[in-house]
Amino acid sequence: MKTCAVIGHRPTRFKFKYQENNTGCKRLKKRLHDQFVLLYEQGVRRFMIGGSLGVDIWSGEILLKLKEQPEYSDIELVLALPHPGHDARWDQRSKARLAFLLAHCAEHTVVGTKADVESYYKRNRYMVDHSDYLLAVYDNDRTVRSGTGQTVQYAEKLGRPVVLIHPDTGVVSGNI
Numbered sequence: 001m002k003t004c005a006v007i008g009h010r011p012t013r014f015k016f017k018y019q020e021n022n023t024g025c026k027r028l029k030k031r032l033h034d035q036f037v038l039l040y041e042q043g044v045r046r047f048m049i050g051g052s053l054g055v056d057i058w059s060g061e062i063l064l065k066l067k068e069q070p071e072y073s074d075i076e077l078v079l080a081l082p083h084p085g086h087d088a089r090w091d092q093r094s095k096a097r098l099a100f101l102l103a104h105c106a107e108h109t110v111v112g113t114k115a116d117v118e119s120y121y122k123r124n125r126y127m128v129d130h131s132d133y134l135l136a137v138y139d140n141d142r143t144v145r146s147g148t149g150q151t152v153q154y155a156e157k158l159g160r161p162v163v164l165i166h167p168d169t170g171v172v173s174g175n176i
Helices: 023-041 056-066 092-104 117-129 148-158
Strands: 002-008 046-047 076-081 105-111 134-135 164-165 172-174
Touching: 002 056, 002 117, 002 148, 023 046, 023 056, 023 134, 023 164, 046 056, 056 076, 056 092, 076 092, 076 117, 117 148, 134 148, 148 164
Parallel strands: 002 046, 002 134, 046 076, 076 105, 134 164
Antiparallel strands: 164 172
């Protein structure tokens, strides 16, 4: 079964930040939805997210909505969490959103053991290692060090097809 990992910057890097009613955020969510449909048409049935705020949560929610439609009922959502309790400092609403995804996913795994940068790094590599494609919400700014950028570079190094969605412009680029 073909799998696509989905990653992205935290919303603090986006112009609209966490404002989900913002036109830019709505456009980004629409782009994610459209890419999920295209990937589905390419045979992807499993979508793996990392359980972080922003792109991961939004993607999980979009995928579960798609799954409610009969023609997409075989979509599987997989969560790869960085470490136990990674959401400990989140607000209650965000925790509830993650809990919903966990309750409705096909499977989940916890990759790291402690709250450190290494656990996030391991989680990102795990997702690429267990996927056929990578969909990244990424501004492709290689002058700024980021986990998303490192993950995109790792996927490219392994020869995985990578699709980028620019978080601020909504421009989609890449190769599926």
